[in-house]
Amino acid sequence: MKQLAIAAGLSLCASALAAETTVQSCDRDVTFDKVPSAAISNDVNLTEMMLVLGLADHMVGYTGISGWKTLDEDMRAGVEALPELSSKYPSKEVLIGADADFFFAGWNYGMKVGGEVTPQTLAPFGIDVYELTESCIHIGQKAKVGMDDMYNDLLNLGRIFDVEDKAQALVDGYKAELAAFTAELDAGDTPLRVFVYDSGESTPFTAGRYAMPTALIEAAGGQNILDDFEKSWATITWEKVVERNPEVIVIVNYGNVTAEEKRAFMMSSPAFADIDAVKNDRFVTLEYVEATPGPRNIAAIKTLAESFWAQ
Template identity: 80%
Template sequence: MKKTLLTGLALTLSVGIAAAETTVQSCDRVVTFDAPPQRAISNDVNLTEMMLVLGLEDRMVGYTGISGWKTLDEEMRAGVQKLPELSSKYPSKEVIIGADADFFFAGWNYGMKVGGEVTPETLEPFGVKVYELTESCTHIMDKDKASIEDMYADLLNLGRIFAVEERAENLVEGYRSDLAAFKQDLKTAEPLRVFVYDSGEDTPFTAGRYAMPTALIEAAGGKNIMDDFEKSWATVTWEEVVERNPEVVVIVNYGEVTADQKRAFIMSNPAFADLDAVKNDRFVTLEYVEATPGPRNIRAIKTLAEAFWSE
């Protein structure tokens, strides 16, 4: 009888342990969590905001990669006021390990570089699990072009990892409903030709097929003129931009060069005088946190649609 009870107890415990495990797909890896992380770090403003909208700040020991490039708006400042910024740009391995972190939410070119010091493989020996931003997976594997579903997938996976699935599902359902209702009422015509201007004067840094603005522009009724560019964020030539003649320019606002300065550069350059966007002065600004995968993507789509079709 005693042996039977012990066997039953062992079976119950093993079932409980198995049930507590959570498995998620992270790019080309399957990551298993025995329990929700308690000492998480997020990199970049958009990834940090994903953690905040899920109410996970009490599971975080800090964030990285914001003040070195971008400034926090009032909304974000309030969310992270109790958390330290552990590194102003990409964190070193020592920073993450020194914070006794057990989880790092980052992406390729969002806190990690292929072959760099901080990767899932380099952090694994120190007990730090890594979940990779879905949009960024294109840097290490074949992937379909950017989609708003990428952002939804990240929120749902974070919900599973941190055992707040219901909260994540409700959030995503709300985003889906909001976007569906908005698009139902959106009156569009032939998709507008749109160029995303991130930065650069000698050569422009822009969003290609695998970057989130492509999905945002399409949802708003436009077409990224670089959606056949088999890159995420990368450099093209001004000649290509002129040849494709955008009707609207989307400026990504962050860093030392302001959106107004970027617009002035394009408007004042004689080489761009014949662009439809310049002739009709059609520019729209997205904040970095809106143009990259995160909770403000729905707001960004509405901003773009208003700029595209308000006339």
């Protein structure tokens, strides 16, 4: 019996050591000596990353979805056993009250610079934070957005939760699927000029150089007219949009204003009458969960490309 107890103890130690890993999260190195067992994710796309890796059993809930977005059938099925702990950004008390040991979020994806929920404010309560790669621009410098931002998050989650083989297989599959699609894509010789319309009427909220739609548009054979805008998701002027004259407008669908209402606003305004995309009624819609980093990005690229290059 004593030998069995010793063997069990050695097995537990081996398991703990096997799970120890260090990942880079924005400008921090974060070390995990055990697999998180009470994780919380914020936002619909980050939650889908957790689900696609089969990590629901390691979660105690999620936050930041119903306050802005709705869940489709796939997402509802994936999180049906988990509570939504906060409809929008969670407070520190919510995370502590859930006995969380891990928070997957990002800057402006559940955390704000200088806010009450940050890696530093959660550390004293034993809550480790992994930050969405796309969002790192809010606290420092990073390279222009690319598909590797999303792949990096999946691979790091795989390391943190000891499902590295599954994460690598997913990423390899996404890369192969995208490569096969783009190899067959009959795109034009010149990238299409594309504007991302997220929200706003007096001033538009859009995607700049560091926001995922820039990478999706490029993979589909277009060019974000604001890929020189040194921001992630941010507000610009309508004058800038008119000046750069997009040929296609990508609408991000979420919130109280529907994609059709956003299109109608642009189509009916005399200020936009000379924009090529408006003159030719060339709009394409992406759901929020497709336009932000996550497992639906490859499908989003296909949606864009089919709209860009439809005959």
